Amino acid sequence: MTSRSGRRRIPEATVERLPVYLRLLDEQFDVGVTRISSEEIAELAAVNAAKVRKDLSYLGSYGTRGVGYEVEFLLCQIKRELGLMQEWPVVIVGAGNLGQALAGYGGFMQRGFLVGGIVDVDSEKVGTDVGGVTVSHVDELAGLVAANDISIGVVATPGSAAQAAADALVAAGVSSILNFAPHGITAPHGITVREVDLSVELQILSYHEQRRANARRAATLRAVPGAGRGGQVS
Amino acid sequence: MTSRSGRRRIPEATVERLPVYLRLLDEQFDVGVTRISSEEIAELAAVNAAKVRKDLSYLGSYGTRGVGYEVEFLLCQIKRELGLMQEWPVVIVGAGNLGQALAGYGGFMQRGFLVGGIVDVDSEKVGTDVGGVTVSHVDELAGLVAANDISIGVVATPGSAAQAAADALVAAGVSSILNFAPHGITAPHGITVREVDLSVELQILSYHEQRRANARRAATLRAVPGAGRGGQVS
DNA sequence: AGGGCTTTGTGAACGCGTGCACATGCGTGG
DNA sequence: CCACGCATGTGCACGCGTTCACAAAGCCCT
Numbered sequence: 001m002t003s004r005s006g007r008r009r010i011p012e013a014t015v016e017r018l019p020v021y022l023r024l025l026d027e028q029f030d031v032g033v034t035r036i037s038s039e040e041i042a043e044l045a046a047v048n049a050a051k052v053r054k055d056l057s058y059l060g061s062y063g064t065r066g067v068g069y070e071v072e073f074l075l076c077q078i079k080r081e082l083g084l085m086q087e088w089p090v091v092i093v094g095a096g097n098l099g100q101a102l103a104g105y106g107g108f109m110q111r112g113f114l115v116g117g118i119v120d121v122d123s124e125k126v127g128t129d130v131g132g133v134t135v136s137h138v139d140e141l142a143g144l145v146a147a148n149d150i151s152i153g154v155v156a157t158p159g160s161a162a163q164a165a166a167d168a169l170v171a172a173g174v175s176s177i178l179n180f181a182p183h184g185i186t187a188p189h190g191i192t193v194r195e196v197d198l199s200v201e202l203q204i205l206s207y208h209e210q211r212r213a214n215a216r217r218a219a220t221l222r223a224v225p226g227a228g229r230g231g232q233v234s
Numbered sequence: 235m236t237s238r239s240g241r242r243r244i245p246e247a248t249v250e251r252l253p254v255y256l257r258l259l260d261e262q263f264d265v266g267v268t269r270i271s272s273e274e275i276a277e278l279a280a281v282n283a284a285k286v287r288k289d290l291s292y293l294g295s296y297g298t299r300g301v302g303y304e305v306e307f308l309l310c311q312i313k314r315e316l317g318l319m320q321e322w323p324v325v326i327v328g329a330g331n332l333g334q335a336l337a338g339y340g341g342f343m344q345r346g347f348l349v350g351g352i353v354d355v356d357s358e359k360v361g362t363d364v365g366g367v368t369v370s371h372v373d374e375l376a377g378l379v380a381a382n383d384i385s386i387g388v389v390a391t392p393g394s395a396a397q398a399a400a401d402a403l404v405a406a407g408v409s410s411i412l413n414f415a416p417h418g419i420t421a422p423h424g425i426t427v428r429e430v431d432l433s434v435e436l437q438i439l440s441y442h443e444q445r446r447a448n449a450r451r452a453a454t455l456r457a458v459p460g461a462g463r464g465g466q467v468s
Numbered sequence: 469a470g471g472g473c474t475t476t477g478t479g480a481a482c483g484c485g486t487g488c489a490c491a492t493g494c495g496t497g498g
Numbered sequence: 499c500c501a502c503g504c505a506t507g508t509g510c511a512c513g514c515g516t517t518c519a520c521a522a523a524g525c526c527c528t
Binding site: 271272273284287288290291295297298299300301302303 | 473474475476477478
């Protein structure tokens with residue numbers, strides 16, 4: 001009875017690391033590694049070994065003391081927990097540059113997902129082929145979602161259309177949304193939303209970059225305390 | 235002296251939210267809003283109001299009690315703190331689908347960044363125009379970085395080339411890397427790296443989706459207690 | 469001009485995630 | 499068959515981030 005996958009709740013922080021473990025285990029498996037220790041996983045994932053063990057222990061006791069983890073078996077368990085034993089069809093809203101890139105993204109279908117449809121408001125784009133899938137009009141979204149039993153939608157529209165796209169997805173019956181548009185979206189309770197904003201990521205980098213620059217400047221000033229005229233530095 | 239921007243250390247969690255505030259404040263400013271309360275910001279950013287105030291207090295006491303925050307002024311302060319008073323040139327490695335999408339990404343240059351160069355290993359792509367920028371060969375990366383004083387690099391290659399791209403960026407003198415490739419990269423200490431993996435995001439959604447499905451199934455089983463005889467619930 | 473209303477800024481408590489350290493338990497070799 | 503060694507699994511303490519609750523403080527209205 002406890003073997004059912006909906007076991008205990010897994011901390012969100014762990015859920016966010018499981019895909020990383022999955023990826024690196026996949027790579028190790030391809031190279032022929034059959035057994036792996038938490039230490040090695042930690043090394044590859046750049047995290048603490050104890051954290052790896054704790055994370056994996058949420059899936060069950062699938063390691064062997066004194067030995068480590070069976071790579072293939074562990075892969076399977078993580079996939080199961082993440083719901084990747086099945087292929088999830090995904091619908092992409094927006095067939096622009098970004099939508100096309102996502103549709104053609106290598107690590108997309110290779111990892112448990114397939115493009116179940118692409119829609120766009122622009123009737124110019126409707127009918128064109130993007131990564132092997134024909135672009136449909138956004139009006140057909142609901143039909144597409146129902147026909148393919150799609151529960152995950154990806155927003156790849158300009159920021160101004162993001163909320164409308166999200167609303168359309170929710171209305172169509174999607175229950176998880178991945179938003180790439182540079183504009184936050186809101187969804188009713190019960191809908192899982194994840195935001196991936198390129199400019200947000202860049203701005204975080206910008207912050208650290210500026211910090212580094214400031215630190216350098218401060219160090220220079222400290223080395224040359226003249227405040228006005230500066231002497232030679234080395 | 236304390237007005238210098240390199241003031242106190244700001245928690246990473248706050249740094250990750252500042253760009254979100256920045257974006258929504260920008261939107262509000264465009265709509266003509268000149269003053270805004272922490273409550274309103276919280277509403278728009280879907281976070282707690284106290285968190286907003288604490289986050290903003292790290293920048294300084296820029297609010298007016300009983301009134302709120304001056305939108306334009308606050309915008310300026312956040313930009314300053316994030317290092318966005320200047321435009322950061324960015325170099326993109328990989329001129330494939332993803333690289334092209336990123337180069338043409340709307341919320342890119344509009345938010346303090348500009349494409350300082352795009353490089354690719356494929357000499358077929360070299361010389362072509364992507365979003366107004368000519369693709370250079372990856373061998374010219376170091377020169378490009380030096381000439382444009384670039385410190386931020388974006389990896390948009392296939393997963394197999396990600397580490398090589400990152401190494402090339404580091405060798406060229408870049409100190410911050412944003413990685414979109416579906417493969418973790420490692421960089422020397424002192425280099426800031428952020429990973430954005432599409433499949434990781436989708437897999438997290440998949441987890442929640444499966445959870446939802448399990449919850450539904452459990453609810454159904456409970457409602458139809460065929461397993462043993464069960465009494466009515468409620 | 470002054471009182472009251474509103475909203476900020478922040479001290480303090482809470483909760484979660486992280487990391488340490490060790491007991492548990494399995495494989496292995498003698 | 500037993501003893502040793504090694505890696506897992508986990509209780510516990512610590513630290514960070516979140517949240518509450520309230521005092522400080524500015525504006526507006528009377």
